[in-house]
Amino acid sequence: MHSTGIALAVLFLIALGLMYRRDCKALRAERGKLFDACLALFDHHRLTQDAAAWPVLVGGYDGYEVHIAPLVDDVTFRKVPSLWLLVTVKRELPMRGAVDLLARAQNTEFYSPADSLPVRVVTPQEWPGQTTIKADRPAAELPLSVLDPHVRRFFGDPRAKEMLVTRHGVRMVYQAQGADRGEYLVLRRAVFRQATLPATLVESLLDQAVQVCADVIRGGVHGQA
Template sequence: MERFDMQLMGIALAVLFLATLGLMHWRDRNALRAERGKLFDACLALFEQHRLTQDAVAWPALAGRYGGHEVHIEPLVDDVAFRKVPSLWLLVTVKRTLPMPGAIDLLARAQNTEFYSPADGLPVRVTTPHAWPRPITIKADRPAAELPLAVLDPHVKRFFADPRAKEMLVTRHGVRMVYQAHAADRGDYLVLRRAVFREARLPAALVKSVLDQAMHVCTDMMKGGVHGQA
């Protein structure tokens, strides 16, 4: 009987231990979700309307209207490159129908690990204009003579002058800019190989700046201009 009681006690302790672990895991997940959910708190007033979506403990994405146009902002963690501190990229998209015959993608400091970029699917490699910041890789679906390089010239020079600017994509559906919002904590990554972004928040000035630049590209594309080399 005593042995049976000991077995029951052991089972009860095991169940209690597993329940405690489950509770801790649930608590930690909720805390992580809540912390990541604050990413856009400081910039929501910028938008005429907005909707936040967040799956489980993922970073939230924002869809809304800015300057009268539909926009989408998606945070994305890039921890693919080995021995490189992970980045939290912002994929900032202004959705607007543009008089653009195809697609052109400009990618800074290409590492061939940019899984979020459509560059690999574009067949034409375009020579980077001499006056543009380097290194920028240009891919498109048509020759340079058919691309609005002259229209894009001032926007490329301004956006990629910032070392945190990563990509500019222009298609008939609008403009997307990719920008580094945060770098992961170096200590956590080097020791534990974890991508930890402590108290990550998006300053309103940063979000406004990237959105405005994308909007200006759209505006100049709508006005049209001389196509060809910048």
């Protein structure tokens, strides 16, 4: 009787292991489709995906090197998690330091460098409200006038979260999707159903980041017009 119980327990554990592997494989396949609709946008690309994690794309777009990474933000209690899209366009820019613009800051943005930047810059009145500006130098040394139209356009979208401009390029953070509310409230699981990025969205974010780079380059050493 004792040996029968042990055998049943072993079989149960094996079944659990097989179910776990099956679920992980299915989750990996589902998440692996994230970029399927927008791959044609890139001159070349490479996708990497660790286990059942979200895939990361590195490629070329309009002559720029780009890096696009999804990131799940579930650190804020009682808030439905978000799937953020970190879109980075790499280009050496003629500016010193870094400036970070963050919308609706809650001090839980672990992906943002804002907390490490020592200078708080006053937000221009014409810019969208609830935008926090942090930098590593005074406003006079930042390309704020060049960034003005881009800030108004990007943060005019309520899903826009962050714009980071450094001498190495531009990164934009955008909410690609919110988690399934019912699933999260009941089971506290961040489930993103059928998460596939529309080509129009990815193209728009890339074009905006590329244009920021181009305008800062045209603006000169401090990015001033």
